Amino acid sequence: xxxxxxxxxxxxxxxxxxxxxxxxxxxxxxxxxxxxxxxxxxxxxxxxxxxxxxxxxxxxxxxxxxxxxxxxxxxxxxxxxxxxxxxxxxxxxxxxxxxxxxxxxxxxxxxxxxxxxxxxxxxxxxxxxxxxxxxxxxxxxxxxxxxxxxxxxxxxxxxxxxxxxxxxxxxxxxxxxxxxxxxxxxxxxxxxxxxxxxxxxxxxxxxxxxxxxxxxxxxxxxxxxxxxxxxxxxxxxxxxxxxxxxxxxxxxxxxxxxxxxxxxxxxxxxxxxxxxxxxxxxxxxxxxxxxxxxxxxxxxxxxxxxxxxxxxxxxxxxxxxxxxx
Numbered sequence: 065x066x067x068x069x070x071x072x073x074x075x076x077x078x079x080x081x082x083x084x085x086x087x088x089x090x091x092x093x094x095x096x097x098x099x100x101x102x103x104x105x106x107x108x109x110x111x112x113x114x115x116x117x118x119x120x121x122x123x124x125x126x127x128x129x130x131x132x133x134x135x136x137x138x139x140x141x142x143x144x145x146x147x148x149x150x151x152x153x154x155x156x157x158x159x160x161x162x163x164x165x166x167x168x169x170x171x172x173x174x175x176x177x178x179x180x181x182x183x184x185x186x187x188x189x190x191x192x193x194x195x196x197x198x199x200x201x202x203x204x205x206x207x208x209x210x211x212x213x214x215x216x217x218x219x220x221x222x223x224x225x226x227x228x229x230x231x232x233x234x235x236x237x238x239x240x241x242x243x244x245x246x247x248x249x250x251x252x253x254x255x256x257x258x259x260x261x262x263x264x265x266x267x268x269x270x271x272x273x274x275x276x277x278x279x280x281x282x283x284x285x286x287x288x289x290x291x292x293x294x295x296x297x298x299x300x301x302x303x304x305x306x307x308x309x310x311x312x313x314x315x316x317x318x319x320x321x322x323x324x325x326x327x328x329x330x331x332x333x334x335x336x337x338x339x340x341x342x343x344x345x346x347x348x349x350x351x352x353x354x355x356x357x358x359x360x361x362x363x364x365x366x367x368x369x370x371x372x373x374x375x376x377x378x379x380x381x382x383x384x385x386x387x388x389x
């Protein structure tokens with residue numbers, strides 16, 4: 065087993081994660097690594113003078129945030145079809161397509177190249193539970209109606225807003241690759257971020273949380289032949305040239321959004337340059353160390369006060385054994 069540093073986001077207030085569209089009636093269930101690293105960098109810029117933001121973002125790598133309930137952890141399903149065994153395979157195959165997260169004992173089997181036995185009662189929407197464990201749901205969602213009021217003429221416009229709710233013993237955790245000094249700074253910034261909130265509607269209490277540092281043990285796969293992403297990733301040209309994409313399984317995500325974290329209020333309506341990133345769970349043939357790169361997504365805006373905006377594509381990746389499907 066290998067031990068990894070983690071940060072837990074606990075006691076979450078209702079959360080809304082934007083999907084990149086002006087549609088608040090839908091919310092993403094995924095809190096990605098680039099969002100977290102950018103939010104931490106924004107907190108650093110707001111609390112420290114003359115800081116090297118790019119140097120800070122290069123000093124660590126962070127996974128996307130994954131759900132937990134109590135001491136039960138869920139990790140991302142590897143890309144592609146999941147190989148399973150059992151007499152109920154045909155009945156559960158359609159439900160398997162909806163899976164995003166596997167509970168740690170099942171996930172450990174899958175990344176070791178095994179084909180776990182799956183029963184229908186172990187499937188809970190986006191989640192695959194460990195055999196024999198009590199059925200749980202890390203979060204639920206609800207759509208509320210809200211009203212937008214124009215501050216000039218008082219005109220009201222109703223709209224729908226989707227919140228994600230977590231139980232008191234549930235939340236998110238992320239894996240962090242950083243030395244101890246940087247880890248201490250990240251915990252400080254996470255604590256400030258928890259007071260401010262993450263996601264949309266922070267002004268009405270959305271996305272606030274408490275922070276807890278800890279660790280998690282993940283299996284060491286001795287005969288690994290594949291590298292799996294636990295974060296979003298922007299490869300360097302050299303890394304991309306070295307991939308055998310025909311033997312890999314991956315997806316591309318279009319990442320954009322507003323400069324919501326800017327210190328300058330008039331910049332917060334500006335759209336950052338968009339970039340494509342390789343998604344969580346993607347598999348690359350061979351065991352390799354990935355460094356990734358940090359993209360400059362600063363808007364083209366003619367203003368001397370415009371500051372650089374960066375998006376981290378530095379990955380957290382682990383060696384796994386590809387399943388025979």
